[in-house]
Amino acid sequence: MEAAIAVQRFHYSSPCIDWRNFEGKPRGSLRYYSHRIKENKRLIIADLQPDKRRRDHRQRSVSDKNSSALLETGELLHSPFDEEVVLKRKAEEVKPYINGRSMYLVGMMGSGKTTVGKIMAKALGYTFFDCDTLIEESMNGTSVAEIFEHFGEGVFREKETEALKKLSLMYHQVVVSTGGGAVIRPINWKYMHKGISIWLDVPLEALAQRIAAVGTNSRPLLHDDKSGDPYTVALNRLSTIWEARGEAYANASARVSLENITSKLGYRNVSDLTPIDIAIEAFEQVQSFLNKEDGF
Numbered sequence: 001m002e003a004a005i006a007v008q009r010f011h012y013s014s015p016c017i018d019w020r021n022f023e024g025k026p027r028g029s030l031r032y033y034s035h036r037i038k039e040n041k042r043l044i045i046a047d048l049q050p051d052k053r054r055r056d057h058r059q060r061s062v063s064d065k066n067s068s069a070l071l072e073t074g075e076l077l078h079s080p081f082d083e084e085v086v087l088k089r090k091a092e093e094v095k096p097y098i099n100g101r102s103m104y105l106v107g108m109m110g111s112g113k114t115t116v117g118k119i120m121a122k123a124l125g126y127t128f129f130d131c132d133t134l135i136e137e138s139m140n141g142t143s144v145a146e147i148f149e150h151f152g153e154g155v156f157r158e159k160e161t162e163a164l165k166k167l168s169l170m171y172h173q174v175v176v177s178t179g180g181g182a183v184i185r186p187i188n189w190k191y192m193h194k195g196i197s198i199w200l201d202v203p204l205e206a207l208a209q210r211i212a213a214v215g216t217n218s219r220p221l222l223h224d225d226k227s228g229d230p231y232t233v234a235l236n237r238l239s240t241i242w243e244a245r246g247e248a249y250a251n252a253s254a255r256v257s258l259e260n261i262t263s264k265l266g267y268r269n270v271s272d273l274t275p276i277d278i279a280i281e282a283f284e285q286v287q288s289f290l291n292k293e294d295g296f
């Protein structure tokens, strides 16, 4: 009952970020524009509100014929607004077929489950939950790191399973960022398969970079080893963890490979991708999972 109340409380207290506040670098990714927007341009223009139309007048005036020239010269820069439109359209396209099912994001620590999950939830009009935060709430605010330290990993894993069970039984239309290790217990898959699970597959080097940048204080499984520089330490630990559970992520309904998106969009590095690029691809992969499910 207490845990149910905690879940309920979290339900009402978890804010969804405004993706525009995401601290990632601003980008003028012209290829992105070319790839994603070209196919959607007619619809985007139709969707624009009058004030936004004025703001984006350059986009409207671009014909297919001369768009690549403008793209080359950099005159046609895509703004977060462009990405938002594509994201929203994708979410609206796929939403009726999701049929209210919840989404469970799985992936290694630092893979962006929380960041991308919040963006997806907002685009779908779903509620976002972070499984680690739910566990902390169910333990009166004890942090994940403290749970590991004082009670051990076993207790944490039990709490994780309880949280996933409750989420799968109590809620529809939610996007859940699961803990990096949620995939290791088969019972957790039973709950996650009530919805659609999405694996954010990020190269270990990119994960190590992100983790080295923010530190390992909140990630107990990475926190022990302090020998060497933060990037190398993180990469070594992540490689060991990956060996133990890499295969388990493949149980997910859909896989979002950052390497694939990078090459699809013609970028050089996965670090060029914004969380919105990744959220758009996640919807595309969900769509292709649903098509397969329906036998198309």
Ligand SMILES: Nc1ncnc2c1ncn2[C@@H]1O[C@H](COP(=O)(O)OP(=O)(O)OP(=O)(O)O)[C@@H](O)[C@H]1O
Residues within 6 Å of the ligand: 024, 107, 108, 109, 110, 111, 112, 113, 114, 115, 116, 132, 177, 178, 179, 180, 210, 211, 214, 219, 271, 273, 274, 275, 278
């Ligand atoms: N596409 C991205 N590009 C660059 N940095 C990112 C991207 N997505 C997330 N990050 C950053 O990586 C870090 C980890 O992201 P996030 O917390 O969303 O991952 P997570 O999968 O929920 O992690 P954990 O399982 O450890 O809780 C954060 O500092 C976030 O700002």
Ligand SMILES: O=C(O)C1=C[C@@H](O)[C@@H](O)[C@H](O)C1
Residues within 6 Å of the ligand: 108, 109, 132, 144, 178, 179, 180, 181, 182, 218, 219, 220, 221
């Ligand atoms: O990968 C893992 O096993 C973990 C990831 C985090 O999200 C937390 O759930 C916890 O630190 C364990």
